[in-house]
Amino acid sequence: MDTTLAERIAGQPKYQELKARRTSLGWRLTIAMLVVYYGFILLVAFNKSFLATRLGDGVTTIGMPIGLGVIVFTIVITAIYVQRANRDFDALADEVTKAVLK
Amino acid sequence: MRLRHHLAGAGLWLASTLALAAGADLGQADKQATNWTAIVMFAIFVAFTLWITKWAAAKTRSAADFYTAGGGITGFQNGLAIAGDYMSAASFLGISAAVMASGFDGLIFSIGFLVGWPVVTFLLAERLRNLGKFTFADVAAFRFEQTPVRMFAASGTLVVVAFYLIAQMVGAGQLIKLLFGLEYWMAVVIVGALMMIYVLFGGMTATTWVQIIKAILLLAGASFMAFMVLLQFGFSPEAMFAKAVEIKTGIAAKAGKTPEEAAAAGFSIMGPGGFVKDPISAISFGMALMFGTAGLPHILMRFFTVPNAKEARKSVLWATTWIGYFYILTFIIGFGAIVFVLTNPGFLDAKGALLGGNNMAAVHLANAVGGNVFLGFISAVAFATILAVVAGLTLSGASAVSHDLYATVIKKGKADSAAELRVSKITTVALGIIAVVLGIAFEKQNIAFMVSLAFAIAASANFPVLLMSVLWKGCTTRGAVIGGFLGLISSVVLTVVSPTVWEATLGNPKGSALFPYTSPALFSMTIGFFGIWLFSILDNSRRAAQDKAGFLAQQVRSETGIGAAGASGH
Numbered sequence: 001m002d003t004t005l006a007e008r009i010a011g012q013p014k015y016q017e018l019k020a021r022r023t024s025l026g027w028r029l030t031i032a033m034l035v036v037y038y039g040f041i042l043l044v045a046f047n048k049s050f051l052a053t054r055l056g057d058g059v060t061t062i063g064m065p066i067g068l069g070v071i072v073f074t075i076v077i078t079a080i081y082v083q084r085a086n087r088d089f090d091a092l093a094d095e096v097t098k099a100v101l102k
Numbered sequence: 103m104r105l106r107h108h109l110a111g112a113g114l115w116l117a118s119t120l121a122l123a124a125g126a127d128l129g130q131a132d133k134q135a136t137n138w139t140a141i142v143m144f145a146i147f148v149a150f151t152l153w154i155t156k157w158a159a160a161k162t163r164s165a166a167d168f169y170t171a172g173g174g175i176t177g178f179q180n181g182l183a184i185a186g187d188y189m190s191a192a193s194f195l196g197i198s199a200a201v202m203a204s205g206f207d208g209l210i211f212s213i214g215f216l217v218g219w220p221v222v223t224f225l226l227a228e229r230l231r232n233l234g235k236f237t238f239a240d241v242a243a244f245r246f247e248q249t250p251v252r253m254f255a256a257s258g259t260l261v262v263v264a265f266y267l268i269a270q271m272v273g274a275g276q277l278i279k280l281l282f283g284l285e286y287w288m289a290v291v292i293v294g295a296l297m298m299i300y301v302l303f304g305g306m307t308a309t310t311w312v313q314i315i316k317a318i319l320l321l322a323g324a325s326f327m328a329f330m331v332l333l334q335f336g337f338s339p340e341a342m343f344a345k346a347v348e349i350k351t352g353i354a355a356k357a358g359k360t361p362e363e364a365a366a367a368g369f370s371i372m373g374p375g376g377f378v379k380d381p382i383s384a385i386s387f388g389m390a391l392m393f394g395t396a397g398l399p400h401i402l403m404r405f406f407t408v409p410n411a412k413e414a415r416k417s418v419l420w421a422t423t424w425i426g427y428f429y430i431l432t433f434i435i436g437f438g439a440i441v442f443v444l445t446n447p448g449f450l451d452a453k454g455a456l457l458g459g460n461n462m463a464a465v466h467l468a469n470a471v472g473g474n475v476f477l478g479f480i481s482a483v484a485f486a487t488i489l490a491v492v493a494g495l496t497l498s499g500a501s502a503v504s505h506d507l508y509a510t511v512i513k514k515g516k517a518d519s520a521a522e523l524r525v526s527k528i529t530t531v532a533l534g535i536i537a538v539v540l541g542i543a544f545e546k547q548n549i550a551f552m553v554s555l556a557f558a559i560a561a562s563a564n565f566p567v568l569l570m571s572v573l574w575k576g577c578t579t580r581g582a583v584i585g586g587f588l589g590l591i592s593s594v595v596l597t598v599v600s601p602t603v604w605e606a607t608l609g610n611p612k613g614s615a616l617f618p619y620t621s622p623a624l625f626s627m628t629i630g631f632f633g634i635w636l637f638s639i640l641d642n643s644r645r646a647a648q649d650k651a652g653f654l655a656q657q658v659r660s661e662t663g664i665g666a667a668g669a670s671g672h
Contacts, residue, residue: 052373
């Protein structure tokens with residue numbers, strides 16, 4: 001791609017919107033994932049007894065739903081990104097392409 | 103038994119189990135009686151995959167076919183293939199064994215191996231697809247001077263592939279000795295020969311389908327086992343946990359513990375135990391797993407097999423779903439092993455240890471829930487699993503040599519497709535031979551550190567260069583190359599002087615290791631990122647101005663896909 005074409009695309013408002021939205025969604029979800037995972041690791045490092053607290057009368061501890069919750073969260077947060085991206089980003093990218101290549 | 107001995111040292115336990123979970127060290131295994139059911143099932147798998155390779159070979163004509171299967175893989179197929187590339191035999195056997203041994207701690211390992219995937223999706227997958235063609239170096243070197251960046255990327259790829267491959271070969275030899283009753287060297291030669299055939303003749307198409315088939319077989323087998331375990335407890339996790347705690351308590355009491363101590367030991371599987379010794383090691387290891395996933399060359403390469411950014415992001419969602427589901431299954435399988443394997447004298451030796459070592463947990467459970475035929479099936483799947491992983495690694499190493507070094511560095515981008523393809527095939531054969539030789543040479547070595555090292559290098563060298571070159575305008579050729587090499591060298595050096603290698607592998611006295619933590623990633627990743635930043639901002643060369651000027655065009659392509667290498671138009 002030559003620089004003039006790149007500059008023409010970069011000047012498109014739709015391109016600006018696509019770039020801003022993908023970057024902001026990507027980083028917000030990345031930070032959410034970092035907080036959840038390292039929160040879990042810090043809990044394991046500093047508060048073992050909390051994770052070993054029994055839920056009710058049985059042997060199941062609060063650590064079990066939390067641990068499985070991190071796995072489910074990982075899948076769900078990926079699904080949220082993909083669903084948003086499928087809905088918005090491809091259409092925006094198409095509009096940008098049509099606008100500059102017509 | 104040597105496996106028990108090997109796991110016994112308290113300091114070693116963590117490192118070994120981590121590596122088990124990662125797919126490396128299955129320890130020293132005792133040779134078992136020849137298992138014909140398993141061998142026949144494996145032979146069927148091999149025959150089927152060779153037939154697929156024949157079909158794939160007819161479609162593999164150009165370098166693009168060889169590296170990316172022509173770019174025509176769908177997101178769903180690629181997701182399964184990524185899962186097949188990532189779920190190793192020892193993550194199946196090792197994590198379920200870790201859960202059987204210590205319960206909740208096993209879950210902590212598996213979570214670490216999963217959490218890198220969202221980061222790959224959010225920051226890299228689409229941009230990789232839009233910028234790259236065959237290897238991750240295409241992306242990392244996009245706007246930079248080709249020769250130095252390609253040399254760095256090829257080094258990063260080959261070092262990661264080498265450590266991962268040795269670990270897989272040694273694991274394969276031990277595992278096959280255990281499951282099939284074959285000699286160690288025979289197992290290594292079979293794995294080496296088959297992976298060479300898949301890659302040499304079928305390229306990415308055959309590799310992809312071997313990985314897809316293996317993923318389906320592994321997921322189906324593990325699902326069946328978890329289902330059978332839960333069925334016994336009326337699908338109540340509480341009932342399963344209660345029974346496991348009761349059995350662990352009984353074992354502790356029999357070992358001479360007081361009732362209170364035994365009850366505490368039994369209940370310890372329900373919460374975190376010895377996994378996290380110090381918070382620095384825990385965070386550092388977590389970083390190696392999370393960002394290492396985003397820097398593994400054989401995984402990154404899979405994003406170039408799909409036609410566009412949309413399929414790339416769909417493939418990571420599928421991969422994450424399958425891998426997450428698989429780790430939930432291994433957790434149930436580990437608890438099932440406590441209940442059905444540790445209580446069955448048929449699976450234990452005189453001292454109450456597992457026949458064949460702790461890693462046999464899932465294998466014995468397969469026998470317990472499905473009888474001898476299912477045992478054979480699971481053994482064959484474990485072998486198939488190793489094949490799928492090593493084929494992906496070999497392909498990625500071969501591409502680094504032929505596409506990055508030969509075609510771009512030596513031929514300055516003017517190599518014709520046929521010559522490039524020939525070089526990748528020669529490299530495939532060379533890698534296959536090297537892998538077999540090293541696999542045999544390292545038979546008796548403690549290679550527990552190798553997979554964690556591969557993840558740490560990927561996180562400290564490949565990932566920082568990739569991320570900074572794609573997202574930071576100020577990144578220059580000099581910054582990327584120096585920072586990348588600093589990350590690579592520091593991760594290797596810090597691993598060598600850590601207790602796992604310095605004391606356990608090299609035999610130096612306890613306490614003499616210079617670096618006290620289990621994983622270098624926290625430090626070596628920081629060095630990598632800091633090096634890229636520092637040497638980029640200090641770079642006032644003419645090349646640096648050119649590098650920065652190229653950012654806009656790169657960013658436009660990475661965001662929109664305009665100009666991206668298409669499905670077939672390579």
